[in-house]
Amino acid sequence: MKFRLHRIALLALFINPGLIAGNPHRSPVIKLEDGRIKGPGAASLQGMLRRTRVLGVGEAMHGSAAFQSVQFALFRQGIPFNYRVLAMENGAAPCWTMNQFILGHATEEELRHAVAISNRCCQSQAFVDFLRWMRAWNLDHPHDGGLMIVGLDPTYPRQVIDLLVRAAKVAVPASASELESDYATYYPHAVPWWEQKPLYASLPEEEHERCREALQAADAWLNAHRAQLESAYGDQAAALLLLSNRTIIQSEKQFGRDRTMDPQASAQERDEDMAEGVRWIMSHVYPSARMLIAAHNAHLSKTAWDARPGQPHSMGFFLAQAYGGSYRAIAQSSYRGAYSLINRHRSAPSIQMIGFQAPPESIEGKLHALYAQSVFLDFQANHRNGKSWENEKTQIMGYAGGGSAPPTYIPYDLSKAFDGLVSLEESPGYAYSASLLGAEKTQ
Numbered sequence: 110m111k112f113r114l115h116r117i118a119l120l121a122l123f124i125n126p127g128l129i130a131g132n133p134h135r136s137p138v139i140k141l142e143d144g145r146i147k148g149p150g151a152a153s154l155q156g157m158l159r160r161t162r163v164l165g166v167g168e169a170m171h172g173s174a175a176f177q178s179v180q181f182a183l184f185r186q187g188i189p190f191n192y193r194v195l196a197m198e199n200g201a202a203p204c205w206t207m208n209q210f211i212l213g214h215a216t217e218e219e220l221r222h223a224v225a226i227s228n229r230c231c232q233s234q235a236f237v238d239f240l241r242w243m244r245a246w247n248l249d250h251p252h253d254g255g256l257m258i259v260g261l262d263p264t265y266p267r268q269v270i271d272l273l274v275r276a277a278k279v280a281v282p283a284s285a286s287e288l289e290s291d292y293a294t295y296y297p298h299a300v301p302w303w304e305q306k307p308l309y310a311s312l313p314e315e316e317h318e319r320c321r322e323a324l325q326a327a328d329a330w331l332n333a334h335r336a337q338l339e340s341a342y343g344d345q346a347a348a349l350l351l352l353s354n355r356t357i358i359q360s361e362k363q364f365g366r367d368r369t370m371d372p373q374a375s376a377q378e379r380d381e382d383m384a385e386g387v388r389w390i391m392s393h394v395y396p397s398a399r400m401l402i403a404a405h406n407a408h409l410s411k412t413a414w415d416a417r418p419g420q421p422h423s424m425g426f427f428l429a430q431a432y433g434g435s436y437r438a439i440a441q442s443s444y445r446g447a448y449s450l451i452n453r454h455r456s457a458p459s460i461q462m463i464g465f466q467a468p469p470e471s472i473e474g475k476l477h478a479l480y481a482q483s484v485f486l487d488f489q490a491n492h493r494n495g496k497s498w499e500n501e502k503t504q505i506m507g508y509a510g511g512g513s514a515p516p517t518y519i520p521y522d523l524s525k526a527f528d529g530l531v532s533l534e535e536s537p538g539y540a541y542s543a544s545l546l547g548a549e550k551t552q
Contacts, residue, residue, distance in 0.1 A: 162435035165409035193398035201353035202268035204260030263356035266299040280341035294323035377421035384427035439529035
């Protein structure tokens with residue numbers, strides 16, 4: 110399979126904590142060629158792969174081929190170090206079907222349906238092409254431990270209920286109706302919170318309790334019939350069905366919290382649940398393997414993305430607690446100062462920020478024009494032509510918070526939050542610069 114040739118330049122000057130080097134002349138050159146990172150600087154990234162059990166590789170926007178090219182190249186180069194699990198910020202149901210596809214048990218038509226019901230992380234052609242590459246690798250390496258993909262996001266429980274009922278009808282046709290009946294209580298509420306009318310959180314506690322009891326009954330049914338699920342689908346796929354059911358239980362807990370009253374706690378709960386999914390997979394599904402997580406930068410950060418007291422912690426924070434130095438994270442930004450899309454649900458925004466206007470000819474300027482109400486900013490100084498843009502003089506990540514008040518810059522220390530940074534500096538053409546952060550620069 111042909112991959113576009115992308116160029117990456119590795120910063121020769123490693124950086125101090127909280128400070129990004131602004132040298133516009135970067136070397137040595139690293140190339141993304143045939144889906145792999147090559148060149149004199151590749152050894153630094155491979156060193157990080159070797160030292161890591163769970164590696165998070167971020168993205169500034171979901172579904173961008175520029176960022177996914179780096180994520181997938183690192184996963185491919187991690188395979189000799191036993192990277193086998195690719196975790197996505199996507200629903201468990203479509204990722205289960207995608208996993209069946211790369212194992213050779215689902216068709217192209219089933220794959221297209223899974224992509225259609227996915228979020229933007231998993232709808233790009235680059236992503237679909239990589240799934241086909243994973244399928245081919247599995248067929249060519251039947252004895253090397255198969256590659257797999259999992260979805261961590263508990264936001265889409267109805268998709269998961271539909272999947273589990275279909276699977277039950279195949280594996281246990283005589284009693285699958287019992288599982289369907291257990292899910293029926295929660296099913297009307299099992300949609301993303303911004304689609305709920307009325308909000309699940311606004312319903313009486315008695316309804317919440319009724320739903321929780323029904324979901325516990327469904328969980329018991331699935332565990333009681335695990336052997337039949339394994340016989341029908343295999344051990345790994347059956348384990349992922351059980352994990353998928355856990356995301357339904359997580360969704361009920363999340364939807365029961367009033368986001369309008371406590372948006373920070375709700376955001377943290379979602380990330381903590383995704384981290385729990387990672388731990389469960391690495392303990393119960395593939396305990397000998399390593400994992401790469403492809404998700405938004407904000408989810409992978411090892412610190413709260415807002416340094417002010419009381420702000421939510423991310424999935425990366427909980428993974429760093431669980432794995433210590435065996436969890437590492439690489440952020441990706443566009444151009445040396447960038448927008449990272451966090452939320453596009455303008456009808457009910459849980460996180461909404463207004464960015465400063467960037468130069469109109471820059472990538473961030475174009476993104477601002479498209480997503481002005483929905484941005485996360487990497488305010489590294491733009492050193493092109495020796496100029497910084499807007500009012501940001503220091504070189505640390507942060508975001509512009511707004512609303513009715515004027516935007517306020519809130520600093521965010523990259524060297525504490527991430528172990529590496531890849532910046533997309535030109536488009537089209539995808540020229541990158543990469544640097545190691547914090548303690549990684551001493552390795």
